[in-house]
Amino acid sequence: MLSDEQITKYQTLYKTRFGKEISREEAFEQGVKLIRLIELIYKPMTTLEYQQLQKK
Numbered sequence: 001m002l003s004d005e006q007i008t009k010y011q012t013l014y015k016t017r018f019g020k021e022i023s024r025e026e027a028f029e030q031g032v033k034l035i036r037l038i039e040l041i042y043k044p045m046t047t048l049e050y051q052q053l054q055k056k
Helices: 005-019 024-041 047-055
Strands: none
Touching: 005 024
8 A cells, every 4th residue: 555665754744743753663553554444534515515615
């Protein structure tokens, strides 16, 4: 699901943000969890929903 490049980038972002290095396994696990969370909460808005929102 995650490429080696994406895992390395996540490790770099994590170290920059939290000042702590994490293993490739931990980066992979956290990255997969993050992707799954986004898949669960992200729902594109339909045109009809957008129009209804504009009326409010």
